[in-house]
Amino acid sequence: MSEKTIGRLSQYRRILKELLDQSLGNVYSHELARRAGVSAAQVRRDLMVVGYSGNPHSGYEIVALIKSISNFLDDSQVQRVALIGVGSLGRAILSQFAGNGTRLQITAAFDTSGNASSSVVTGCRCRPIEELEQVVQGEGIKVGLIAVSSTEAQAAADRLIEVGVLSIVNLTPASIQVPDYVHVENLDITMSVERAAFYARQRD
Amino acid sequence: MSEKTIGRLSQYRRILKELLDQSLGNVYSHELARRAGVSAAQVRRDLMVVGYSGNPHSGYEIVALIKSISNFLDDSQVQRVALIGVGSLGRAILSQFAGNGTRLQITAAFDTSGNASSSVVTGCRCRPIEELEQVVQGEGIKVGLIAVSSTEAQAAADRLIEVGVLSIVNLTPASIQVPDYVHVENLDITMSVERAAFYARQRD
């Protein structure tokens, strides 16, 4: 299963929810493709993996398709997520996830003792970093978001992996080294802006 | 020129600067590869495009290589960037770019009149959204960052493109439709976290 496919499924689901809000009942691959910015063949190919079939007459039934995608992507129960680093980026992420109604919940946020610790930020209790191991292990958290400074990224990853985290979103520009069994998503804002600037110059 | 190559060059430059801080004079492709998480062949292939040659004895001279990469990636003068949306994510980006010493500067930030407008956030003046056209056109800004809510993303993109922006970083989960000549970078944090959660579940 390709990483890109998983990402697109998440995107399709969001678009489908929008269509549902507009009181639409079904949708064709080309419409979904247009909105997601991919080809219709791609959409049909992606949707095959979630085990829901459309039909040539009416396309895909939106409600059933959302259910199938969610069934494929989501855990049957709430999945807890830990956030390391409650600076401005960490706060932004907390507020994005606060009550977003998915099965993903940031239940633990950590920062160095002096900082925002022992406070509550947009509904999430923020703890001193020293409690990381105990809380992550205690709650059985398997997903970690790293939003500390670049220099602290590797140390944060090491500590998370040590207590059982299997998947990490790295929001720093630093590349982190992890064992093969750990999944890493790199989300480097600075790099994206630099790349955007490069293309703006090229197209000028 | 592949988008991925541009991103990696930006990454190599950051790593090279780290190595320079450690008083190293030169570096081999495999060392750069290890730190960037790619193959040595990839590094050598990427470095060819910036027009700097290493040599079989001593590898790549760090100072000269940084200069070559910067010469390739950066504009000769300061490149101004506009930010739309000064919520928590917008503020996080502003603080990341405040005095980062590159040729990229966020010189204009916009938000709806009521919000943070007419204030100064981490060194950047924040203006009411109504002034967008005048300021972006006046300063000749070609790069825009969209950090508004999903529903407002398309409108923000349209307004930016209307006044000459050629490259956009879209930080919302919404996909935006743009003319062919405009470059878009999508940076969807929610999608990355969902994907990370999926893989955590798979590897458990």
Add this chain to the structure above:
DNA sequence: TAGATTGTTAATCGATTAACAATC
């Protein structure tokens, strides 16, 4: 039915890696 869309395979495309002669 007629016609558009589906599921799915084959063809295409592009990016990554392996390999190696040239070279310091």
Add this chain to the structure above:
DNA sequence: TAGATTGTTAATCGATTAACAATC
């Protein structure tokens, strides 16, 4: 020099798209 690394091509790999019989 000897040996490791470079620049660069060919081979591989994977992902995307084109195409089409099946189908509602």
